[in-house]
Amino acid sequence: MPEQTTHSEMTSPEITLACPTCKKTVVWNADFPFRPFCSDRCRLIDLGEWASENHRIAGDNLDINSEDELQR
Numbered sequence: 001m002p003e004q005t006t007h008s009e010m011t012s013p014e015i016t017l018a019c020p021t022c023k024k025t026v027v028w029n030a031d032f033p034f035r036p037f038c039s040d041r042c043r044l045i046d047l048g049e050w051a052s053e054n055h056r057i058a059g060d061n062l063d064i065n066s067e068d069e070l071q072r
């Protein structure tokens with residue numbers, strides 16, 4: 001009687017996808033901690049983090065205005 005033991009469970013196919021920002025191939029494993037993005041830079045770009053610095057400046061101005069209103 002032949003052994004039916006298989007180790008094929010270890011050979012699951014790799015999941016790959018394209019980076020939403022630069023379309024580079026990203027493998028869904030520990031090599032790409034920023035998946036689905038290929039890198040932290042692409043992740044920040046897609047999240048609009050690069051633009052949020054402008055928002056942060058505007059936010060500071062808003063905070064100053066609201067403090068000004070509180071003092072009145």
Ligand SMILES: [Zn+2]
Nearest residue numbers: 019022038042
């Ligand atoms: Zn990318």
